[in-house]
Amino acid sequence: MFSHPSVVLGRVPFEDRGFGRKRRMVSKQHSALSHFLARVLLRSSLSEEEREAILALRHQPSKVRSNHDIITPGEHTEEATLVAHGVVARFDGMRDGARQITSFYIEGDMCDLHSVVVPFTGWGLTALSDCGLLRVPHSELRDLAENFPAIGLAFWREAVVDASILAKWVGNVGRRNARKRVAHIICEAGIRMEMAGLGTRERFRFEMTQSHLADAVGLTPVHINRTLQDLRRSNFFSLGAKIVSVPSWERLTELAEFDPTYLLLPKQSAKARRSAIS
């Protein structure tokens, strides 16, 4: 259907850029790509060949320290960003320096898939924790999408998921009070962490500060702090030492009016699915 002779699939990763022993790097990189693949396979099915093509994506590892920007708003890049570990956030910056986090991305999420079809953005990306990243050239992703229509569809579907989450966030920020907002985002984080195999919805690491949380739900750090204490006292969940712990998922989702439909996840658990494909 399409021919793109310019692309060599299955190319080996770039030379190391000077951190770590090579053997470990390669294995870590591969694991990040396979997490990404697993994320895609959550919602789309791909043939063996298509999966291989994704795993063979050319890429370049890098690290970012907490609170450093990866892409500043308006910047033009030629690379998409895959999170290998840590938490990355997309944000909208206000003139006075205030920020609104509009999405967060965890291990296995590709932050910039949209840049394949739209090469410029109005937002920025920042690291909420120390992060390991894989930079993947847009051209690689574009070739993939064009050479394998199923992958194109899958990427489109991921864009729709993105939009669906964003829409829910608009509702969250626009029409809920502080307690519910915070509760809702914790619910979302719980499910996504669980689907990514990084804990359970009742207990998982939450790699961001209270200020980040404030920027995500459109509140002040001070008010977030009081709200967290309130939620803690009311026994909805506690957040301490970066660990979220939820005594009753039922009760928390009830408070948050949390309905996971918008995450567009399959019924079966992540664990079941991952073992099915590996």
Added chain:
Amino acid sequence: MFSHPSVVLGRVPFEDRGFGRKRRMVSKQHSALSHFLARVLLRSSLSEEEREAILALRHQPSKVRSNHDIITPGEHTEEATLVAHGVVARFDGMRDGARQITSFYIEGDMCDLHSVVVPFTGWGLTALSDCGLLRVPHSELRDLAENFPAIGLAFWREAVVDASILAKWVGNVGRRNARKRVAHIICEAGIRMEMAGLGTRERFRFEMTQSHLADAVGLTPVHINRTLQDLRRSNFFSLGAKIVSVPSWERLTELAEFDPTYLLLPKQSAKARRSAIS
């Protein structure tokens, strides 16, 4: 996971479904479809054949009265909704009945493109004004996307635009005060109306009530009312008899911190582009 049944390539549009006088229907329908095509062509280029295919989309016209829901949240449909005239909103419903509008769609916008790749949703659609709609079966759009990869890419791109607007709305609602929120959404509406050929950014019809506006920016109707009066007094814009009138676009965008980048529009005006394609 969402997999699609096998596709028949090059399928011809179905027989008519027997509504209305054919001749007039066809002409009105055609105009709505060509508005949609024009919208797509703003950001993607398509071949003659691909354009024809879009114009040949099977569809069924319908009308909805103001404040009636088109799709209730969670409902399953087999049809996408193209706005022929009027304003349609996507909304997130809260348990207490409150609503947050997450996007609005004007003439030429397809509200449900995402449903091609994700057949269920968590949101609803409602008419903010009396509307003319075209229902387009998902299967039609899916076939188009699969038969014409460039159309698939274009649709994906539209999904990204959707997400980009949504992200901006999160920032708008989460980090701006009432004046700026309202100002910002008016700016967006102005640009989009102008691009759709429905007025100029300085003067256009705004087919929604103050309550709708409140639901869009996450405020109360009462507060919207006072904010509008305030903006009016400060000479940023006035909204009366459903007409928005902006004395100084410069000043309004300055207040709103409005940067149209996120709309992912081309540099040239809608008018220029439309005349180029027709």
Added chain:
DNA sequence: CGGATGATTGAGAAGTCTCAACCGTGGTGG
């Protein structure tokens, strides 16, 4: 030990909401 970052607390200010009433207009039924 000093400095940086993040969490916590207090008190007053500001922005927005709630409730409740009233007005104007257009449509509708008698």
Added chain:
DNA sequence: CCACCACGGTTGAGACTTCTCAATCATCCG
């Protein structure tokens, strides 16, 4: 043709949520 009703817009007053500012504390790290 009029009376009435429904809807959208407008106003006032008080309540409540959230913000701002400023200080203190805890922890980690060089």
